Amino acid sequence: MTFRDLLELGASAIRGNSDDATTGLDTGALVNALGDLFAGKDGKADFTGLLKTMQQNGLGDIAATWLGNGSNAPVPSASVTNILGAETVKQFASRLGLSETSAERAIADALPEMVDKASPGGSLLQDIFEDTGGIDGLIGLARKLF
Secondary structure, three states, X not given: OOHHHHHHHHHHHHHOOOOHHHHOOOHHHHHHHHHHHHEOOOXXXXXXXXXXXXXXXXXXXXXXXXXXXXOOOOOOHHHHHHHHXXXXXXXXXXXXXXXXXXXXXXXXXXXXXXXXXXXXXXOHXXXXXXXXXXXXXXXXXXXXXX
């Protein structure tokens, strides 16, 4: 799945939610805004830092469901600001003409699907493996997640 496909999936999740402020948003605008949030240096999705921040904020169990098989647990919309930072959420909201509350909900709706599809068979774990210092770092991270 390409990065563009992930962004379109996230946009679809946002447009399909129950928030009237987001259901009518332009798909292209959503794709661009989500791309700005999650683009890595190489033009691919970069969720590794996000997952680490989730783990540090006590949301590692939720993130683990996105990487594994089975259903994806939702992330509380109120946690989005803790994960991404208030300024990032504010910029996302401003770009789309949303309240910060609607922006948090939108991002919370998009994240589980995007991360899940970015990590088929747990492939995103390889990136985390490399970024956490190999097997010792990964074991330490896993202990904190479970």
